[in-house]
Amino acid sequence: MEIRYELLPKDQQKSPMKDETRLGFGQIRTNHMFLADYRGGEWHDPRIVPYGPFSLMPGAMCLHYSQAIFEGAKAFRHPDGEVRIFRYDKNISRFNLSAETLCMPEMPEDLHWEAILRLLDVEREWCPSIPASSLYIRPFMFASQDSLGVKPSAEYLFCIMVSPSGPYYPGGFSQAVSLLVSKKYHRAAPGGTGAAKTGGNYAASLRPCEVAHAAGCAQVLYLDVNNTMIEEAGSMNHFHVLKDGTFIIPEFDDCILTSITSSSVLELAAAGVLKARQEVVPLEGFLEGIRSGEIIECGGFGTAAVISPVGRYVFENGDSIMVGDGTPGKHSTNLYNLYSSFQSGQKEAPMGWMRHVPHF
Numbered sequence: 001m002e003i004r005y006e007l008l009p010k011d012q013q014k015s016p017m018k019d020e021t022r023l024g025f026g027q028i029r030t031n032h033m034f035l036a037d038y039r040g041g042e043w044h045d046p047r048i049v050p051y052g053p054f055s056l057m058p059g060a061m062c063l064h065y066s067q068a069i070f071e072g073a074k075a076f077r078h079p080d081g082e083v084r085i086f087r088y089d090k091n092i093s094r095f096n097l098s099a100e101t102l103c104m105p106e107m108p109e110d111l112h113w114e115a116i117l118r119l120l121d122v123e124r125e126w127c128p129s130i131p132a133s134s135l136y137i138r139p140f141m142f143a144s145q146d147s148l149g150v151k152p153s154a155e156y157l158f159c160i161m162v163s164p165s166g167p168y169y170p171g172g173f174s175q176a177v178s179l180l181v182s183k184k185y186h187r188a189a190p191g192g193t194g195a196a197k198t199g200g201n202y203a204a205s206l207r208p209c210e211v212a213h214a215a216g217c218a219q220v221l222y223l224d225v226n227n228t229m230i231e232e233a234g235s236m237n238h239f240h241v242l243k244d245g246t247f248i249i250p251e252f253d254d255c256i257l258t259s260i261t262s263s264s265v266l267e268l269a270a271a272g273v274l275k276a277r278q279e280v281v282p283l284e285g286f287l288e289g290i291r292s293g294e295i296i297e298c299g300g301f302g303t304a305a306v307i308s309p310v311g312r313y314v315f316e317n318g319d320s321i322m323v324g325d326g327t328p329g330k331h332s333t334n335l336y337n338l339y340s341s342f343q344s345g346q347k348e349a350p351m352g353w354m355r356h357v358p359h360f
Contacts, residue, residue, distance in 0.1 A: 001111055003118055004047040007032060016164065020128045023166035025304065026136055030123040030162050034115045037144075038105050038156040046111060048119055051161060061153040062142035066200040069098040070140035072303045075120055075162075075357065077129040078345030083120060083357040085137070086343050088113070090260045094197065095139060101196040103152035104141060112139070119160055120357045126164050131344070132172055136165040136304075168304040169218065173336050176299075176311030176328055177218035179233055181283070182208055184316065187222040187232055187255070194231075194255035201257075202235070209234065215314050219300070223283060224255065230281040231255055236300030236308060237262040240286065241331045243296050247276035261301040264353075265335070271350070274335065287313075290323055297329035306343075307336040 143153030185208035188194025219234025289295035311326035
C-alpha cells in the first residue's frame, strides 16, 4: 500500500531543539505524524501529514468505551550519524496482541514497518545524539466510529508520532527510586486486560500513583489480587538480583505486560551474557531476601526508563525497607551500560536488534 506524503513547506517547519540537555521526556513534537484509517474491514489512505489535532465526533467509541491501545519504542542516532530503531519488531507484535485483546483490527506488519521507517526518515533531524537521549516513538490506535452501542467499533484511526526525549526520570539511571507496596490498589486481575498495552490500564493506575507520590515514592509495586505475589512495578516489569548476580523477573501471565526490555534481558541470559530467569515471586519471600542479604539489588525494566533502580520499598503503614545501601548496584549498572551501548551504537547489538532507517 503506497504511503502518501503531505509535508509542511520547509519555511513552516519547526527546527529541532538545539539544547538537547533540556529535552525532558515526551514533551516535544516533531513536524509530522503518520495516519491510516480502518473502515469496511480494510486499512485506507496511509499518509504522513503535519502534526495536528484530530477531528472526532462526540460519539466516537474510544471516548466512551476506552477501546484504545499504544506502544512505546525508541530510535537512536549512532556515531556514524545514521538513525537506527531498536527492536521495533517486538513492538509490532505486542501492538497486535493488544489489538486482539481489545477486539481491534491488526495493523499489518509490513505496513507498520513501512510507516515507521518513512516517518523516521522524514523526521531524522529530530533524533538527538547526547547520552541517554532518543527519538521516542508512540504508535497508537483508537476506535473512531460514532456509535453508543457497547460493542467493538467498526472504524479505527492508527497514528504514529515521535518525540525527541531525554531520560524518563529526571535523575536518570544514577538515582534509585522508591516504590509503594500497595495491598489496596491492583493494576490488573486474571482474565482482564493486564497483558495489553491499553490506555484503560494506565488510567486505573493514576490514583494509586498519586498516593505513591504522596508517600515519597515514584511508583507502586503492584501485587496479585490475593496480595501474595509480586506482579508489576508501576509502568515497568519488576526485577531483583540475587547475591550471585542472577536477575529474577516475575513470570509473565495475563496480569503482566511483557516488557521488551525484560524479554531482551532473558535473551541475553540464554546467550550466556548474564544470568537471568523468571519465576513466581512471593512478596514475603522477596522481603525476607532483602533482609537476609540474598537479594542485593532491585528495579524495573521498561522501554522509557530502560532500567530504573529501586533503593527502597515503602509500606502503606509508613514502614520501609532499604535494598543494600539504597543506591544502584553493580549488576544493574553493568546491565544498563551494556544495554545502552547496544542502543547507542557504542557496541554491536545482537543480530536483528537494531534496524537502520533508510533514506527514501
